[in-house]
Amino acid sequence: MNDMTPTAAERSAKLEGMGCKRKRVEDIRFVQGKGNYVDDLKLPGMLYGDFIRSPHAHARVKKIDTTKAAAVPGVVAVITAETLKTVNLAWMPTLAGDVQMVLADGKVLFQNQEVAFVIAEDRYTAADAAELVEVEYEALPCNVDPLKAMAPNAPVIREDTKDKTEGAHGPRKHYNHVFNWQAGDKAAADAAFAKADVAIKEMIVYPRVHPCPLETCQCVASFDKVKGELTLWGTFQAPHVIRTVGSLISKIPEHKIHVIAPDIGGGFGNKVGAYPGYICAIVASIVTGRPVKWVEDRIENLSTTAFARDFYMETEIAATKDGKITGLRCNTIADHGAFDACANATKWPAGLFSIISGSYDIPAAHVSVDGVYTNKAPGGVAYRCSFRVTEAAYAIERAMDIMAQKLGMDPVEFRMKNLIRREQFPYTSAFGWVYDSGDYQTALNKAVETVGYKKLRAEQKQKQEAFKRGETREVMGIGVAFFTEIVGAGPSRNCDILGIAMFDSAEIRIHPTGSGICRLGTKSQGQGHETTYAQIIATELGIAADNIMIEEGNTDTAPYGLGTYGSRSTPVSGAATAMACRKIKAKAQMIAAYMLEVHDDDLEWDVDRFRVKGNPERFKTMTELAWAAYHEVPPGMEPGLEAINYYDPPNFTFPFGTYICVVDVDVDTGTTKVRRFYALDDCGTRINPMIIEGQIHGGLTEAFGIAMGQEIHYDDEGNVTTASLLDYFLPTAVETPKWETDWTTTPSPHHPIGAKGVGESPNVGGVPCFSNAVNDAFKFLGSTHIQMPHDNWRTWMAADKLGLHA
Ligand code: CDP
Numbered sequence: 013m014n015d016m017t018p019t020a021a022e023r024s025a026k027l028e029g030m031g032c033k034r035k036r037v038e039d040i041r042f043v044q045g046k047g048n049y050v051d052d053l054k055l056p057g058m059l060y061g062d063f064i065r066s067p068h069a070h071a072r073v074k075k076i077d078t079t080k081a082a083a084v085p086g087v088v089a090v091i092t093a094e095t096l097k098t099v100n101l102a103w104m105p106t107l108a109g110d111v112q113m114v115l116a117d118g119k120v121l122f123q124n125q126e127v128a129f130v131i132a133e134d135r136y137t138a139a140d141a142a143e144l145v146e147v148e149y150e151a152l153p154c155n156v157d158p159l160k161a162m163a164p165n166a167p168v169i170r171e172d173t174k175d176k177t178e179g180a181h182g183p184r185k186h187y188n189h190v191f192n193w194q195a196g197d198k199a200a201a202d203a204a205f206a207k208a209d210v211a212i213k214e215m216i217v218y219p220r221v222h223p224c225p226l227e228t229c230q231c232v233a234s235f236d237k238v239k240g241e242l243t244l245w246g247t248f249q250a251p252h253v254i255r256t257v258g259s260l261i262s263k264i265p266e267h268k269i270h271v272i273a274p275d276i277g278g279g280f281g282n283k284v285g286a287y288p289g290y291i292c293a294i295v296a297s298i299v300t301g302r303p304v305k306w307v308e309d310r311i312e313n314l315s316t317t318a319f320a321r322d323f324y325m326e327t328e329i330a331a332t333k334d335g336k337i338t339g340l341r342c343n344t345i346a347d348h349g350a351f352d353a354c355a356n357a358t359k360w361p362a363g364l365f366s367i368i369s370g371s372y373d374i375p376a377a378h379v380s381v382d383g384v385y386t387n388k389a390p391g392g393v394a395y396r397c398s399f400r401v402t403e404a405a406y407a408i409e410r411a412m413d414i415m416a417q418k419l420g421m422d423p424v425e426f427r428m429k430n431l432i433r434r435e436q437f438p439y440t441s442a443f444g445w446v447y448d449s450g451d452y453q454t455a456l457n458k459a460v461e462t463v464g465y466k467k468l469r470a471e472q473k474q475k476q477e478a479f480k481r482g483e484t485r486e487v488m489g490i491g492v493a494f495f496t497e498i499v500g501a502g503p504s505r506n507c508d509i510l511g512i513a514m515f516d517s518a519e520i521r522i523h524p525t526g527s528g529i530c531r532l533g534t535k536s537q538g539q540g541h542e543t544t545y546a547q548i549i550a551t552e553l554g555i556a557a558d559n560i561m562i563e564e565g566n567t568d569t570a571p572y573g574l575g576t577y578g579s580r581s582t583p584v585s586g587a588a589t590a591m592a593c594r595k596i597k598a599k600a601q602m603i604a605a606y607m608l609e610v611h612d613d614d615l616e617w618d619v620d621r622f623r624v625k626g627n628p629e630r631f632k633t634m635t636e637l638a639w640a641a642y643h644e645v646p647p648g649m650e651p652g653l654e655a656i657n658y659y660d661p662p663n664f665t666f667p668f669g670t671y672i673c674v675v676d677v678d679v680d681t682g683t684t685k686v687r688r689f690y691a692l693d694d695c696g697t698r699i700n701p702m703i704i705e706g707q708i709h710g711g712l713t714e715a716f717g718i719a720m721g722q723e724i725h726y727d728d729e730g731n732v733t734t735a736s737l738l739d740y741f742l743p744t745a746v747e748t749p750k751w752e753t754d755w756t757t758t759p760s761p762h763h764p765i766g767a768k769g770v771g772e773s774p775n776v777g778g779v780p781c782f783s784n785a786v787n788d789a790f791k792f793l794g795s796t797h798i799q800m801p802h803d804n805w806r807t808w809m810a811a812d813k814l815g816l817h818a
Pocket of ligand 1: 577578579583695696698700703704707767768771
């Protein structure tokens with residue numbers, strides 16, 4: 013080796029593999045405005061579709077007259093439920109085992125429900141003509157309150173299922189009941205409460221919110237009548253699932269459906285499901301023989317395509333008087349809107365809500381969730397979280413603070429006392445989840461030290477005294493949250509979508525010159541997959557990340573995958589990528605052994621090459637081996653260097669973190685200033701620290717939006733009062749606080765590279781942290797629980813209730 017020979021460290025750095033803050037390769041096109049989104053697509057002869065929507069939340073549809081709309085020059089067709097019935101598509105199955113109207117069939121069940129679809133030569137003609145469709149409605153009493161949905165005289169929402177005593181998830185108690193789902197041991201939990209020294213019970217409400225991606229849901233359907241083939245471009249987080257569901261619904265053979273998801277401008281769960289817009293665009297293309305585009309506007313997005321949360325969680329904790337938790341119970345009413353279109357793994361009607369015991373060693377626990385129908389839009393998606401985990405984390409973390417308050421303990425001390433201990437991992441929770449790894453005490457200690465927690469509490473005490481003396485009208489709150497996520501759905505033994513096991517896949521081809529392509533069944537919506545999957549391959553195969561192309565979102569080329577949501581890309585497809593690399597590496601090793609005339613076992617891996625053990629001067633680099641794979645393979649070996657892996661994870665991964673937030677609340681205006689927000693995350697092995705930081709910033713910003721102002725609100729008549737960005741709080745750079753990020757690293761023992769998901773953690777942990785901070789500010793005045801969102805008006809009202817404006 014001469015002085016000019018790069019060292020192993022230098023060769024490794026050049027690869028930009030795992031652990032490197034590699035710049036996002038996709039940004040080269042995004043910052044230049046060269047992204048390729050669905051609405052950029054313009055096909056010859058393309059038509060545009062637009063919906064006529066219901067002004068009523070609940071009404072009988074007496075008559076639809078499309079004559080005037082159809083007569084507008086440029087209008088090609090108007091589709092109603094009657095048209096769809098001719099192809100058996102007036103209703104469609106949902107991912108949750110329910111059915112959903114594509115276009116109003118006899119009744120409308122929520123405001124802005126799709127009633128008819130106008131197809132025209134251009135978007136504006138379609139929109140104008142839609143206004144000319146005449147619909148005669150007979151308004152019906154409506155209900156938007158889930159707590160009243162099962163009252164004896166509640167309006168019947170679903171006439172199609174009114175008399176069914178069995179639903180997709182078992183017996184139904186009432187005509188507006190969707191399902192009851194339970195987990196844990198009720199008898200054990202009840203016994204813990206019977207014996208408890210101290211117990212708390214609080215109705216903790218997580219309001220209805222909406223993921224609100226910048227790019228709304230949209231598609232272009234193009235049916236080729238000659239070939240009988242459908243090409244569907246769309247904002248799909250799960251392209252293969254859309255292909256399979258599309259085939260089942262339309263009866264077009266699956267091999268004749270091509271689904272393409274180009275660049276996507278944010279998804280956050282909103283782009284998982286199938287919507288009436290997709291079905292109508294497909295039918296319209298079949299009917300007209302021309303491509304048809306459908307693009308939601310902002311109001312349509314906020315008021316009709318999948319909402320999130322809407323969980324009413326009566327949460328109880330039992331404990332000993334010295335602060336050891338002995339039991340947990342939670343009875344939840346889940347508002348599903350008019351159709352159960354939740355995007356959960358099929359067997360889990362309340363998702364992974366039973367992660368509600370959180371990060372704590374709780375011996376006995378039980379949850380029960382009742383889903384109900386109301387006159388609201390369907391959905392129930394995981395808005396930047398794994399299915400219903402955010403709801404669970406919010407309930408337990410608020411309840412922990414309420415219990416600490418009752419016990420007169422500090423929230424950190426109470427958590428520390430109950431956290432699962434390092435030596436208990438792998439830890440089996442009272443609900444049966446096996447937490448893979450964790451070091452919770454180290455994380456909490458680091459957080460508390462870094463923010464100077466004791467000093468902050470001392471400052472808060474002084475401020476409280478000053479407030480009582482009337483010297484200030486500001487109260488200070490310190491919010492603490494410790495969360496455990498459950499991501500990477502999922503092991504096929506307990507997770508499927510409509511019967512398709514939730515594995516994922518990666519196919520890697522290494523070209524003769526040593527570069528390659530990797531195709532996956534996941535789909536980035538901004539998470540930077542093109543950057544990070546290549547880093548896994550770089551480390552595994554010793555090929556520079558820059559020499560690897562990542563391709564997602566094309567069902568014709570990618571192996572079957574279940575898509576990207578619930579932070580499953582890294583835990584599942586990241587693992588598939590590493591495993592496919594290992595197959596390639598094993599073959600490369602055999603080629604190297606042949607070329608170096610040694611036994612396979614005499615070789616060792618060294619960053620980007622196989623070298624002979626004890627004789628490092630003799631080696632073959634991956635570039636040399638790639639070339640050899642196409643011209644010099646050992647006798648009997650297939651040429652080429654490629655592999656595919658379908659990865660069925662043995663377990664979920666359990667990322668965790670602890671967040672601390674400091675707020676100052678003005679009791680006279682209700683304004684909350686976030687003074688400080690510290691976020692420590694542990695996602696196991698870190699692939700790209702810069703991307704992780706970006707994910708945390710984005711997720712915390714969404715958490716801030718949810719906790720401090722977001723709500724999809726309905727008035728008593730079922731009108732959506734927050735269906736535009738004037739009324740629905742989407743934080744901009746102006747309102748967004750500054751984030752301090754930190755980490756610990758506890759690898760997952762069952763993941764090939766030890767990585768856990770991260771993208772959703774900040775939403776899961778952020779929301780309770782903000783809420784705990786605002787609630788903490790008012791604790792010394794006797795307040796126990798103020799519901800989210802903590803906007804100025806509600807905070808002012810809370811202060812008013814405490815008599816602070818007298
Ligand atoms: O499924 P989704 O992409 O939304 O979530 P994720 O698996 O948590 O990944 C989000 C982004 O963070 C991806 O670009 C990952 O490669 C990256 N990430 C990372 O760099 N290290 C981890 N341990 C986890 C994720």
